[in-house]
Amino acid sequence: MLPSVRSYLLPYPERIAFVLDRCPVHTARVVRQWFNEHQEIQLLDWPPKGCDMNPIEDVWALMVNGWEPTEERTRQALLHHTQQKWELLRRKPQLIAKSVESMPRRLQEVIRMEGGWSSY
Numbered sequence: 001m002l003p004s005v006r007s008y009l010l011p012y013p014e015r016i017a018f019v020l021d022r023c024p025v026h027t028a029r030v031v032r033q034w035f036n037e038h039q040e041i042q043l044l045d046w047p048p049k050g051c052d053m054n055p056i057e058d059v060w061a062l063m064v065n066g067w068e069p070t071e072e073r074t075r076q077a078l079l080h081h082t083q084q085k086w087e088l089l090r091r092k093p094q095l096i097a098k099s100v101e102s103m104p105r106r107l108q109e110v111i112r113m114e115g116g117w118s119s120y
Helices: 002-008 029-037 056-064 075-091 093-101 103-112
Strands: 016-019 041-044
Touching: 002 075, 056 075, 056 093, 075 093, 093 103
Parallel strands: 016 041
Antiparallel strands: none
């Protein structure tokens, strides 16, 4: 993730704001240690039961798109699929930028829905 962000969006030494939800994978010791070693990344607080407004969910949807669980059953096949999708996203940074740029609209919709679920 870090090399892609640095090459396409935020060159060093700009700080990176990053959001992690409360998923157990994100709170694992190895993850916390990695972020502690990368002080240029600012972790933003995320409510434990908030609506899912994180633009990274759009990236995950793009990564999963086209995955065939019946065909890609091995670890190697899943890794190959993930690497192919990631390289596609790297070649089209506008897809991620579009998601990030939608944040003001997303937030306005949450406000309009008085904190309820939005269409995002």
